[in-house]
Amino acid sequence: MLENKNPQRTSLEKMGEFGLIKHLTQNFELVQPSSLKGIGDDAAVMDFKEDKTVVSTDLLVEGVHFDLGYMPLKHLGYKSVIVNLSDIYAMNAVATQVTVSIAVSNRFGLEALEEFYDGVRTACKLYQVDLIGGDTTSSNKGMLISVTAIGTAKEEELVYRSGAKPNDLLVVSGDLGGAYLGLQVLEREKEVFKVNPNNQPDLEPYSYIVERQLKPEARKDILEILNKLEVKPTSMIDISDGLSSEILHLCEQSEVGCNLFEDKIPLDPTVISTSEEFKMDSTMIALGGGEDYELLFTIDQADFDKIKGNPNLTVIGHMTDKKEGAHLITRANTKIQLKAQGWNSFSEE
Amino acid sequence: MLENKNPQRTSLEKMGEFGLIKHLTQNFELVQPSSLKGIGDDAAVMDFKEDKTVVSTDLLVEGVHFDLGYMPLKHLGYKSVIVNLSDIYAMNAVATQVTVSIAVSNRFGLEALEEFYDGVRTACKLYQVDLIGGDTTSSNKGMLISVTAIGTAKEEELVYRSGAKPNDLLVVSGDLGGAYLGLQVLEREKEVFKVNPNNQPDLEPYSYIVERQLKPEARKDILEILNKLEVKPTSMIDISDGLSSEILHLCEQSEVGCNLFEDKIPLDPTVISTSEEFKMDSTMIALGGGEDYELLFTIDQADFDKIKGNPNLTVIGHMTDKKEGAHLITRANTKIQLKAQGWNSFSEE
Structure with a gap:
C-alpha cells in the first residue's frame, strides 16, 4: 500500500531535455497578470509595477527530506511548492510565481515525473501561482528538487522577523506537532511493511497527522484573515523547523525575549493520543517537530481584541526584554530556557 | 595535480544548518540598490521600481554536470553563478541578485564549502550581483548545486528568443568549442592520472580551452558594447548547449529559417589544433559542444555597419523564411540540415 506502484515506464532518454520540459509543463497556464513570460526563454x-519582489528558495533531497517509500510523487510535487509558498506568506507577501527544478536518476520514468508535475500543478492552481521556469536533469542517484518561490508586496505590507517589541503577543496559526508525528506513523508502517508486505496498515486513526506530513498547506488564508481584521503582525516566520527554533529566530532578530506558555500550545487530539501511543511528550513534539508550515507572528497588545476568539489563531505567549531570555513556562509553572531543537539535516547522517 | 587536496576537515554536523549558512555567507556584502533584504529572513x-523582474534557474549535479576530480571547488562556485548570469544577460537584462543552494554529503568538510563560497563571492563581486538567499543541506551522495539568478530590465530593453525576422544577421560573441575541448583534455588527463598518479600533465598548451571549461565568463561586456553601438538585437540566447541547438531554438521561437556559414564560425587556434589532435571535426565541436556561454543573437541588416569589424562579434549567417529550414552551408558549399546536437544529460547515463 505504501509503495509507489507504476507498471508503465517511458524512458527519459528518448524525450531529451527540451522535449521533456515541454511535455511536463504543457498543461500549466499563466494566471498572474505579473507573469509576462513563463517557460521557454533564457x-x-x-x-511587479512599483511593488517589491520577494524571493525564497529550498532544496529537497531524497532520503534526507523525503522518502519515496511512503511519499507519493504527486504529494511530493504538491509539498515542494507549498513549503516555498509558506516562506513567501511569512513575509506577508502574495506568492505569484514558482520555478521548479528536478534531478532524477534513470530509475524514474516519464510517468513518475508526470505524477510529480501533477502535484505541482494542483498546488499552483489552488494557490494561484504560475510555474514560470525550472530545470530538468539527471542525477546519479535519487531525486532532488529545487523550488524558488517569488512573490510581491507593497513596502508597507512586508513583515520581517525583526519587528517584534517587548509586550507584543506571540500568536500561532492552526495546531502543532502533527507533521512530525505523521512521519513517525509512516516510518513505523514502513518497517512493518518490510517485515510483512501483505500487511495492510490501518492509517485511518492517523489520517489528520499523516495528511499534515504528506500534504501540508501554506497558510495563505491567515494573511487574508489578518487583513480583514486589520491586524498587521509586528514580526512573522513560518514554522518549518519546530516552534522553539522559530521563536528563537524572532527573538534574535527582533532583539527581544519571550515567555511561551506550555498550556497554550495548540495541539490536535490526534497529536495528543498519538504522542501517548509513541510514549513521547506532546509539548516536546510541538517545540521540536518541524514541517507544520503554520505561521508564527507577534502582534501589538492593542490588537488582541481583534483576534480574540478566532479559531485559527492562538495566543501562546508574549515577548519580553531581551535580557530576560526566551523561556517555556510549563504547566507546573516552572521556567525552562528555550533551545533550538529544530531539525538539522547535517546531524541525521 | 588534478586531485582536490585538503588536509583540513571540519565536520558540518557541529555547525548546524543555521550556523553554517551564517558562516559561509558572512563576507558577502549587498551592493545593488535593489537588494532591500538579503539572507536572514523567510x-x-x-x-525594482517600475522595471521588469527577470528570473532564471539551473541545477548542477556532481557526476553529471561536473567532476570534482578536476574541477576545483572555488572554480565550481564561480561557474555555478556564471552559467545563471549568462541566462539573464541573454535577455539583455542586468543581473542583480543570485540565490545559491547546495546539498553535500558528509564527505565534504567546512573548508570545502568555504572554497566553494569563495568562488561564488568572486563571481558576485566581479559581476556586481548580490547573494540574497539559498539553502544548505545534506545529500546521501555527492554534491548538488541550485542557483537562481535575478535581474532587471526596462520592458523596451528586453530581448526574447522570438524576435528574429527573415534577413536578420546571425551574430555570435567570442569563439566556440573551447569549453567542450577543454573538458576532453581534462578527461584525458584524469585517465592518465589514474594509471600514473605521479605523472604531471603539461596543460600549458591547452590553457585557453581548459580555462573556458573551468572558469567561463558570462558576456556582460557584450551588452555594454551593443548598448554603446546603439544596436538592440532582435532575438538573443546564450550558448550553453552548442551552437546548432541554440540556432534551432531561435528559429523555432521566431518562426524563421537560418543559413549558417561554416567558414564564418569563430574558432580559437587552440580549438583547431586540439580538434586535430583528438581527430575531431572542429565545426562539429562548435555546433555540438556546449558550455561556451557566448551570446548568440540576431540584428537587423541596417545595423551591420555598427558592429562590422568589432573583434568581439562575428556574423555567422542570416535568418530566412521559415519554410527554407535551418541549414549549415559548408566550406564545400553543400547545404546540410542543422540538427540539435546539444548536450542531453539524460542520454549520458
Missing part, C-alpha cells in the same frame, strides 16, 4: 519575465 | 526582498 529567463522568465515578471512585472 | 525570503529576500528586492525593489
